[in-house]
Amino acid sequence: METIIFLMILGAFAVMLRTRRRLYVIGTWAACLVVTMMLFEYHVTSSLNLRF
């Protein structure tokens, strides 16, 4: 999944270079952000053992 997300980011960067439409740029970038956060959430397997 990590490899796919890096390739997605590369794809979003290519879209940024290719298109002038802001909506496409923001859309592909936001999709990358969402899947990155989902991956982060997947790898966070436990709560922090801290008390403030």
Next chain:
Amino acid sequence: MTTMTPATTATNNLATPLPLKRRAGFAFNHVFLLGYCAVLLSGLMIQFTEWEHPCPLCIVQRMAIMLCAMGPAYVIARSRTGQVVRSDVMTGFGMALVGAVAGLVMSARQVLLHIMPPDPGVGSTLLGLHLYTWGLVTFVVVFAGCGFYLLVSDELVPGPVRYGWVSRMALWLFALIILANAVIVFFEEGLHWFLPANPVTYRLIH
């Protein structure tokens, strides 16, 4: 008497030197992007000189850095039209700030995982700080930098600019770094869906 179209105005503006403040505003985006390229390259350098295998949290922080750096990359990419307007800068800095929030959450999580003594932390250090701590520092610097830029954005929005070799080189370098990370993480991940919590080898070749 001739009337000037917006296109001829932009061309004429290119002929005159860009005011220092606007040039500084455009240069800021290059420093931002190249700075994060240097951070990503130093991560790769430490990975291969110290033979460390980056953990999943390190990898997602690299992704957040890339998403953050796509902000200034967008501003630089827009300069290919010969004009960077306020809305381009706002979109770019919006991407950078949201990316920095994501990165800050990730790096703070990793810092807090290892904050209790006598936990020595994970991975090697640079100038006394672990790489994930440096990650957190860079995201805070992005907040401060973008904040100052936006405070004086009236003077710093570049306007008519030239897309030169430095801009081209910065964008190509960034693309190559993303590709390199994709290849390296593929070797580390192998033919599995996810990285293990504590990777110790490149699973594609072992």
